[in-house]
Amino acid sequence: MPSILPPAERRSVVLVATYAALSLLLLVIGDHLPVSWMRGTGAFVFEPLDRFVLSGDRLFAAWRENGTLHERLTLLEIENAKLRAAGAENRQLRARLGLPEWHGLTLKAVEVVALSDEPTPTAATLSAGADLGVRPGDALVTSDGLVGRVTEVWARGSRAALLTDPNLAVACEIETTGVNGVLRFSPSPAPRLLLSAVPLADTIRVGEDVMTSDLSLRFARGIPVGRVVRIRRDATGLMQEVEVRPLAMLSRLRHAFVVPGPVSATDGSLPRPRTEFEPVRTVVAPAPPLPAGAKPAALAADSTGRRR
Numbered sequence: 001m002p003s004i005l006p007p008a009e010r011r012s013v014v015l016v017a018t019y020a021a022l023s024l025l026l027l028v029i030g031d032h033l034p035v036s037w038m039r040g041t042g043a044f045v046f047e048p049l050d051r052f053v054l055s056g057d058r059l060f061a062a063w064r065e066n067g068t069l070h071e072r073l074t075l076l077e078i079e080n081a082k083l084r085a086a087g088a089e090n091r092q093l094r095a096r097l098g099l100p101e102w103h104g105l106t107l108k109a110v111e112v113v114a115l116s117d118e119p120t121p122t123a124a125t126l127s128a129g130a131d132l133g134v135r136p137g138d139a140l141v142t143s144d145g146l147v148g149r150v151t152e153v154w155a156r157g158s159r160a161a162l163l164t165d166p167n168l169a170v171a172c173e174i175e176t177t178g179v180n181g182v183l184r185f186s187p188s189p190a191p192r193l194l195l196s197a198v199p200l201a202d203t204i205r206v207g208e209d210v211m212t213s214d215l216s217l218r219f220a221r222g223i224p225v226g227r228v229v230r231i232r233r234d235a236t237g238l239m240q241e242v243e244v245r246p247l248a249m250l251s252r253l254r255h256a257f258v259v260p261g262p263v264s265a266t267d268g269s270l271p272r273p274r275t276e277f278e279p280v281r282t283v284v285a286p287a288p289p290l291p292a293g294a295k296p297a298a299l300a301a302d303s304t305g306r307r308r
Contacts, residue, residue: 105220107141107257108132113157120191121251122165124148126158128258134158137218137261145224145247146170146212147256162250163193163225171216172225172244175209177202183210183225183244193226195242202240204231210244218261 026033094101110128115121128134130153138150140160148162161168163185170183172195179202181195195210210226212219230243 105141105223105259107259108134110134110140110158110256110258112253112256115251115253119251120164120187121253122162123151124160124162124253124256126150126160126256126258127156129154129157131156134258135260139219139223139259139261140256141223141259142248142253142256144249145226146219147248147250147253149218150258163246164191164250170219170225171213172210173213173215174204174228175211177204177208179204180213180215181242193244193246195228195244196234196239198240198242200233200238200240204228204240204242206231220259220261223259 091101108128110126110132112124113127114125116123116125124140124147126134126140134150134153136150136153140147140150140162146163148160148165149168150158150160152159163170163183166185166187168185171180172183173180179198181198183193183195186192186194198204206228208228209224210228212221212223212225214221224247226244226246228242229245232241232243233239234241
């Protein structure tokens, strides 16, 4: 008896029946099949194909990366040419104005052996010491910006106070406006870096960069320090309190650079304000003894405030 189904539908029925039979067969004898042997055979058979596909994918990725790197290289060459032109123009202008030439920073690579204090590190132990020319007062920087200042130097090691040390103060300025202030770490109520001594009349915006100032006696000028994240009035209401986020990751230091500190001026120029120095304890000398019969100045005034 001829089938009432068309040829195409008969083939579909046969395929469905075959798949159903194979499924039932696998359900029955699936636990008895040599799965490990079958996986090994499949890996051996398809390994050349996998290598071919992987090689093609890597080749395509390398081709795309090559194009991206060529584009970046071209942009960097253009930017480098602009910087060289700007550098030449800067030297000419400084020469006409009679300003000294700008000298680059001398960097000495060091390894950060250990960080002190938790959870916010305040000091770092360095692998370089007096044997490599490290001196107390040298600045510690990374590729991102300022990290701290060398405080102790040994024969083959040294110790640096980080920006998170409350005893470390840095004279800084806003890069765009030149507003000056003193950067210190405040551990409470929340650990943060604060730029203080900023008058209310000075204009500062969130997002502006902070760098070391020319008023600094401890650090060279122009070292990046951080970025302004919040501005508010201080407790007195007379000054601005600027919160700064450091550019360098102080809790993840592995390698850094030591920069020699600025040399004190000996040419008779005007002294700069000592904004970074800690308060000095003042000792009051005892008053000289009064002559016989003399009265203290406070007792020599009458009830109206006039002296007798």
